[in-house]
Amino acid sequence: MTAMFASNLAIPDRLLATDLNVAAGEMVALVGPNGGGKTSLLRAIARVEQATGQVSIDGENIAALSEARRARLLAFLPASRDVAWPIPARDVIALGLGARNDQRIDELVELFELTGLAERRVDRLSTGERTRVLLARALASSPRLLLLDEPLSNLEPYWVLRLIEILRASADLGGMVLVALHDLSRLEAFDRALLIANGSVVRDAFPATLMASPQFEEIFRIRAKHGNWTLRR
Amino acid sequence: MRKLIILFILGLAAAHLLLPFAPLAEARTSDPELMQLLLVELRLPRTLLVVGYGATLGISGAALQAIFANPLASPDISGASSGAALGAVLGGYWLGLTQPMALAACGATGALAAMALLIMLAGRRADTATLLLAGLAISLAAGAATSLALALAPSPFAFYDAFDWLMGSVVDRSLPQALAALIPAALACLMLLRRARALDLVALGEDVAASLGHRPRRLGLEIILLSAIAVGACVAVAGAIGFVGLVAPVLARRLTRGHPGQAMVPAALIGAILLTLADLAVRAIALDRPIPIGVVTALFGTPLFLHLIVTMRRGVAS
Numbered sequence: 001m002t003a004m005f006a007s008n009l010a011i012p013d014r015l016l017a018t019d020l021n022v023a024a025g026e027m028v029a030l031v032g033p034n035g036g037g038k039t040s041l042l043r044a045i046a047r048v049e050q051a052t053g054q055v056s057i058d059g060e061n062i063a064a065l066s067e068a069r070r071a072r073l074l075a076f077l078p079a080s081r082d083v084a085w086p087i088p089a090r091d092v093i094a095l096g097l098g099a100r101n102d103q104r105i106d107e108l109v110e111l112f113e114l115t116g117l118a119e120r121r122v123d124r125l126s127t128g129e130r131t132r133v134l135l136a137r138a139l140a141s142s143p144r145l146l147l148l149d150e151p152l153s154n155l156e157p158y159w160v161l162r163l164i165e166i167l168r169a170s171a172d173l174g175g176m177v178l179v180a181l182h183d184l185s186r187l188e189a190f191d192r193a194l195l196i197a198n199g200s201v202v203r204d205a206f207p208a209t210l211m212a213s214p215q216f217e218e219i220f221r222i223r224a225k226h227g228n229w230t231l232r233r
Numbered sequence: 234m235r236k237l238i239i240l241f242i243l244g245l246a247a248a249h250l251l252l253p254f255a256p257l258a259e260a261r262t263s264d265p266e267l268m269q270l271l272l273v274e275l276r277l278p279r280t281l282l283v284v285g286y287g288a289t290l291g292i293s294g295a296a297l298q299a300i301f302a303n304p305l306a307s308p309d310i311s312g313a314s315s316g317a318a319l320g321a322v323l324g325g326y327w328l329g330l331t332q333p334m335a336l337a338a339c340g341a342t343g344a345l346a347a348m349a350l351l352i353m354l355a356g357r358r359a360d361t362a363t364l365l366l367a368g369l370a371i372s373l374a375a376g377a378a379t380s381l382a383l384a385l386a387p388s389p390f391a392f393y394d395a396f397d398w399l400m401g402s403v404v405d406r407s408l409p410q411a412l413a414a415l416i417p418a419a420l421a422c423l424m425l426l427r428r429a430r431a432l433d434l435v436a437l438g439e440d441v442a443a444s445l446g447h448r449p450r451r452l453g454l455e456i457i458l459l460s461a462i463a464v465g466a467c468v469a470v471a472g473a474i475g476f477v478g479l480v481a482p483v484l485a486r487r488l489t490r491g492h493p494g495q496a497m498v499p500a501a502l503i504g505a506i507l508l509t510l511a512d513l514a515v516r517a518i519a520l521d522r523p524i525p526i527g528v529v530t531a532l533f534g535t536p537l538f539l540h541l542i543v544t545m546r547r548g549v550a551s
Binding site: 043046047048049062065066067070071074075076078080082083084085086087088091092095121134137147 | 430433435436450490
């Protein structure tokens with residue numbers, strides 16, 4: 001049951017022409033070395049200006065859609081957690097909704113345990129706290145597809161585990177989750193892993209299969225041994 | 234709250250139109266037509282200009298600050314106002330244009346050229362220091378070029394003529410002149426206001442705005458083009474008036490919980506209030522000849538500007 005089709009995605013100098021399908025309910029991790037193209041693939045699906053190619057979700061070509069409709073289909077959390085203006089956390093979450101909906105914002109504040117921070121200026125929160133606020137913004141419209149760039153970085157262990165739980169709950173409701181991941185220790189929480197290097201998808205497999213593959217060892221220059229990573233010499 | 238502010242502005246505009254009341258009453262007793270002439274031909278253009286120019290500065294300042302992601306971006310700091318003044322001087326004294334609309338177009342072109350130069354020098358997401366330095370360089374260069382253009386102008390009185398206007402003045406403008414500034418400015422401002430939501434989303438990063446179907450680069454160019462048209466047309470008629478476009482958006486964002494795009498409407502209201510108050514002050518200070526309104530806004534604006542720089546240095550952006 002494929003719910004997202006992307007074809008010919010490319011960003012000049014960053015991402016070679018790539019096709020990708022994701023099924024409803026699937027949690028997909030993008031892994032690979034720095035500069036390999038994980039972020040570029042997410043950005044291409046999110047339709048940044050340099051990106052070419054087509055993305056359709058539930059049969060709708062997103063290029064043709066209004067802001068409100070797009071917000072129901074996808075949300076993007078960029079790697080940068082900067083917010084340029086001193087906007088209160090609660091208002092940042094509200095930017096994820098087209099129309100005012102206080103009840104939904106209250107739900108998200110509670111879900112991400114932001115009650116004490118909701119009225120604080122988002123630029124004065126710690127990076128981890130701000131990440132939770134921006135994740136709440138991304139989830140606000142309950143989009144079909146979540147594109148998250150390094151959502152686990154800057155989070156304390158509790159929030160790493162809790163976020164994976166929240167994402168799994170969203171996938172169980174039929175949502176799709178695409179996550180660029182640096183921390184390979186959480187890879188097995190995902191249904192599928194894409195190994196991305198030199199601007200293209202090198203391998204698409206189950207996480208355990210991927211980690212045992214020779215390509216994985218070759219590209220990452222590490223080896224999994226008794227649950228630990230060792231350098232491959 | 235918003236209704237109250239609008240009522241306040243209307244009251245202020247009425248006061249601006251009717252004060253001082255004595256000459257009006259005097260004219261009325263001698264000749265009712267004279268009073269009408271006084272109101273419509275002399276006072277109405279001035280009132281329209283202060284309210285409209287103030288609102289224009291507020292909106293374009295807020296839009297520029299939002300797209301540059303910097304509370305110091307504004308028509309005057311970016312060099313747009315000085316560029317507009319140069320454009321209008323070249324059009325008026327060298328091309329011999331007299332049509333108010335043609336001069337407004339020259340002003341808009343000059344503002345646009347200054348903004349293009351700023352982007353080339355500093356880039357659109359410049360840090361504060363680069364933005365200030367590039368804007369300062371453009372302002373100085375445009376100011377010097379304006380002086381040169383006036384000094385070498387075919388008309389020997391150009392310098393003297395232009396002095397009041399260069400410092401920003403709304404005195405003795407005709408109704409067609411006021412409309413030549415305000416009609417293009419109003420159209421450009423309305424188009425800026427339609428981009429409020431996109432500007433709020435850009436605060437979360439250009440990629441987030443793009444993922445929701447906005448086009449941040451095009452948005453940036455549109456904001457620059459529209460604010461150059463709006464400010465340029467006003468400068469061509471009433472001269473470069475500083476600080477209102479800087480201060481009004483900063484105050485406005487305190488009313489919109491920091492949202493930069495939504496701040497455009499309150500910034501317009503605050504800008505209109507500030508400029509009307511400044512012109513009332515010009516009238517209240519009875520000297521032999523009126524001081525240019527730009528001097529008043531600079532006098533009150535400079536301390537606020539310094540306050541802004543000091544708070545920013547402490548890392549508390551507003």
